[in-house]
Amino acid sequence: MRLLLLVLTISSLLSAFDANVTAEESRWESAIQAFEKQDAEKMPPKNGIVFVGSSSIRKWDLKKWFPDRNAINRGFGGSEASDSLEFAERIILKYEPRVVVVYAGDNDIAHDKTPKRVYDDVKQLVNLIHSELPKTKVVYIAVKPSIKRWALIDQVREANRLITELASSDELLEFVDIDKPMLGEDGMPRKELFVEDGLHLSEEGYAIWTALVKPHLSNE
Template sequence: MRNIKLTFTLLLFTMLSTEFALAQDWPQLNKYKEANAKLETPAPGEKRVVFMGNSITEGWSNHNPEFFEGKPYINRGIGGQTTPQMLVRFRQDVIDLKPEVVVILAGINDIAGNTGPSTVEMIEDNLISMAQLAKANGIKVVLSSVLPALDFSWRPGMEPAPKVIALNKMIKRYADENGLVYLDYFSAMADAQQGLKSEYTYDGVHPNKAGYEVMAPLAEAAIAKAMKQKQPKGRSK
């Protein structure tokens, strides 16, 4: 009984510490602050790419690190984040790094309500704001579809699949209408129920190594397409 009480106390302390830290740094600007400071300005001819996202982006470096090896790819994913948090840190974690391209993958945690209730329209608004900030600073934009999901282990019963589909339609429409590259992970990874194929995930939401291996060539093709586009008006290269 004593061990159970101790474990519960430690768990509660960890949860409260995490909540306190987030309250002090809600967008988690300190997560990559030191790493960003160490990054040098891109060398002449370097085609830097920043991946902005949540745990699906962050986990890519853990489950499929070879995707990033030997390439000017920078992972700026933060687990659990929603689009308003990413929008706040977008200048620090994307614009200031002076990439040629940004690959944005976000929205599933908004649907889960991680930082409060959110409509698909609200999510789209934040994604549009990030895209506009990138273009205004001469950065080419890849907007990714949200990956399929039938349920959330941390917040069951929310039935996210219809919202994911609706959001992806909005993202694609905006990308098409504004000359941005739309990166469609969903079509390659969805099962018959519009959830994430079991062979590509370990929890129904996050990709495993096989999932990232499906995503990798799709991302590479989208980046190559974006690289060929005319440089947006903004900072000079």
């Protein structure tokens, strides 16, 4: 009887795990297919700038903030660095961009991934882009300090430190430090830079990001 109960318990757990994995894959697949539908209707020209990452990218109105650029938004909310890596062929490489802007690591740390794991995943993504597109520059936006996730600031800054070191040895990887510009005189995140949830950016927040990222968009 005990053996039967054990077998049933394990079977139930495996089924639940498979269901969770399938649901997660389906979630991302839906977002990726939506991008592919857009491409089928109108394929973005090559040699543009791909913005990829989580909801901070997805919510960025690139037409408003970068009107004179061929900016392609391929952010999908809730994603981590490993997700951008998994779907790189479908949301980055096929556009043959001259610059790729990456924001990833925020959700990773919130989901208990270590700074070293964030570094490893970002490094893999950067290496893949360099391998397939050797002339393409990668611009990595630092994991932001936020009101909602302030308790994780030490891990955030350690991940940023590791990726800064990676950028220092790679001439086609540039690190955009957004930490200090987003803090007030008290050393805490500036409330006006966030919407009500204390995590996502307000228009003022995106104005700062845009000003900091723009100088990095040339790869001449």
